[in-house]
Amino acid sequence: MYEQIAxxxxxxxxxxxxxxxxxxxxxxxxxxxxxxRGISNNYSIILMIFAxxxxxxxxxxxxxxxxxIVLSLTGARPISREENPRVYxxxxxxxxxxxxxxxxxxxxxxxxxxxxxxxxxxxxGVIVFTQGLLDNLNDEELKGVISHExxxxxxxxxxxxxxxxxMVGMITIxxxxxxxxxxxxxxxxxxSSKGSGGGILSLILIIVGILLILLSPIIATLIRLAISRNRxxxxxxxxxxxxxxxxxxxxxxxxxxxxxxxxxASSATAHLFIANPIGEKSKVMFKSLFNTHPPTEExxxxxxxxxxxxxxx
Amino acid sequence: xxxxxxxxxxxxxxxxxxxxxxGIGMYNSIVSLRNKVDNSxxxxxxxxxxxxxLIPNLMETVKGYAKHERETLQNVINARKMGIDAKTVKxxxxxxNMITDTLxxxxxxxxxxxxxxxxxxxxxxxxxxxxxxSNIAYARQFYNDMVMKxxxxxxxxxxxxxxxxFNFLSRDxxxxxxxxxxxxxxxxx
Numbered sequence: 001m002y003e004q005i006a007x008x009x010x011x012x013x014x015x016x017x018x019x020x021x022x023x024x025x026x027x028x029x030x031x032x033x034x035x036x037r038g039i040s041n042n043y044s045i046i047l048m049i050f051a052x053x054x055x056x057x058x059x060x061x062x063x064x065x066x067x068x069i070v071l072s073l074t075g076a077r078p079i080s081r082e083e084n085p086r087v088y089x090x091x092x093x094x095x096x097x098x099x100x101x102x103x104x105x106x107x108x109x110x111x112x113x114x115x116x117x118x119x120x121x122x123x124x125g126v127i128v129f130t131q132g133l134l135d136n137l138n139d140e141e142l143k144g145v146i147s148h149e150x151x152x153x154x155x156x157x158x159x160x161x162x163x164x165x166x167m168v169g170m171i172t173i174x175x176x177x178x179x180x181x182x183x184x185x186x187x188x189x190x191x192s193s194k195g196s197g198g199g200i201l202s203l204i205l206i207i208v209g210i211l212l213i214l215l216s217p218i219i220a221t222l223i224r225l226a227i228s229r230n231r232x233x234x235x236x237x238x239x240x241x242x243x244x245x246x247x248x249x250x251x252x253x254x255x256x257x258x259x260x261x262x263x264x265a266s267s268a269t270a271h272l273f274i275a276n277p278i279g280e281k282s283k284v285m286f287k288s289l290f291n292t293h294p295p296t297e298e299x300x301x302x303x304x305x306x307x308x309x310x311x312x313x
Numbered sequence: 314x315x316x317x318x319x320x321x322x323x324x325x326x327x328x329x330x331x332x333x334x335x336g337i338g339m340y341n342s343i344v345s346l347r348n349k350v351d352n353s354x355x356x357x358x359x360x361x362x363x364x365x366x367l368i369p370n371l372m373e374t375v376k377g378y379a380k381h382e383r384e385t386l387q388n389v390i391n392a393r394k395m396g397i398d399a400k401t402v403k404x405x406x407x408x409x410n411m412i413t414d415t416l417x418x419x420x421x422x423x424x425x426x427x428x429x430x431x432x433x434x435x436x437x438x439x440x441x442x443x444x445x446x447s448n449i450a451y452a453r454q455f456y457n458d459m460v461m462k463x464x465x466x467x468x469x470x471x472x473x474x475x476x477x478x479f480n481f482l483s484r485d486x487x488x489x490x491x492x493x494x495x496x497x498x499x500x501x502x
Binding site: 089092093094096097098099244 | 349352353356360444447448450451452454455459
């Protein structure tokens with residue numbers, strides 16, 4: 001449990017440092033390119049420093065604001081105690097059992113059944129349910145899901161998962177911009193000076209190549225780090241310890257697996273959810289590439305073994 | 314020869330420093346576990362206090378409809394007083410079990426007074442008490458988890474050595490006496 005928290009914190013630091021290095025390198029590469037073309041002098045250093053500062057600011061803001069970004073990305077809205085006393089009642093009790101402060105509760109107006117947790121620490125924890133989940137699960141099942149999400153909060157999975165969403169998103173956006181501007185810039189350059197066209201073209205290809213080489217393993221690593229499948233198993237079993245009723249979560253997973261698609265979820269946020277929120281079509285591709293979620297049957301089987309096992313005092 | 318002695322001293326002092334560091338780590342982890350136990354006890358206490366605050370209110374409401382049930386009312390009041398005065402975990406657990414039981418008989422009694430059962434204030438109080446009851450159960454679960462961790466740490470090697478050196482004492486579980494008390498008070502409307 002405490003190892004899990006320590007490892008999540010270490011991974012978060014690692015990802016933030018990796019992000020800062022990446023952005024700084026991109027700044028340097030752009031500056032180097034401009035210097036080489038004779039447009040500027042010493043831009044490589046200036047842009048590198050600029051990028052470094054920018055990356056540090058972005059890291060800080062993503063640490064403090066990524067939960068809000070994730071909430072707005074998925075279209076979640078807060079609900080009041082009066083609107084849904086039932087879910088508040090359960091979250092209150094289970095937070096006491098988990099020894100956590102009571103998280104905020106948000107709802108996504110989607111009939112698919114799913115849930116996730118976000119926030120940078122347990123004090124800022126948020127649990128998000130889809131309306132479909134609240135409507136279709138009975139009390140025991142909903143308690144199972146709440147306990148699962150509370151264990152993500154307790155383990156600090158939420159910090160790592162949420163920061164990954166924003167960092168990966170930013171890297172993708174930045175690399176897109178660079179990719180486009182390089183292609184565009186290269187085109188206009190070719191028209192104005194005929195002499196060095198071939199050299200520039202090859203340089204563009206080199207830079208783009210370097211970017212992609214740098215980019216793809218980083219993104220892949222970030223996602224894989226964030227969504228190690230063991231994380232879900234661990235949250236399932238810790239959740240069962242909180243609710244003291246593994247069958248509740250097992251039954252919930254059975255129901256959820258029948259209809260877990262959430263329209264507002266994307267590949268950037270998919271790993272946060274309790275079950276894969278991406279529809280069947282992309283699921284096939286997703287499964288082979290990243291495997292955000294372990295197979296539901298396996299999770300249910302493990303939970304059912306838990307309920308058969310020795311009773312937990 | 315001299316070099317050999319120096320190397321030996323270096324190795325021994327290295328081991329001693331390492332042992333001291335491990336000892337500090339062990340001691341600190343025991344203290345932090347003990348603080349977690351205290352904190353989780355505080356969580357129970359918060360819920361118990363909420364229940365103490367509601368009971369006088371409930372008494373007033375019930376008295377308005379069922380004056381003659383003096384004994385049942387007095388039992389609840391006595392149990393509440395026992396709970397407030399309790400010094401140890403065991404006493405507290407005993408008193409809380411009594412409160413739960415006496416409240417149960419009070420609710421059973423309300424069956425005989427249709428006007429009481431229909432009172433909005435009474436209904437709301439019962440609902441609140443019901444919620445507190447289940448929160449007490451959850452808080453107790455967390456507290457007992459923490460006590461188990463703490464007790465295991467100070468009863469197993471090498472924690473037991475530290476426990477004896479620094480006089481760490483095992484904590485009591487917050488126990489419920491009878492099976493019926495394991496379930497929250499069920500209120501039928």
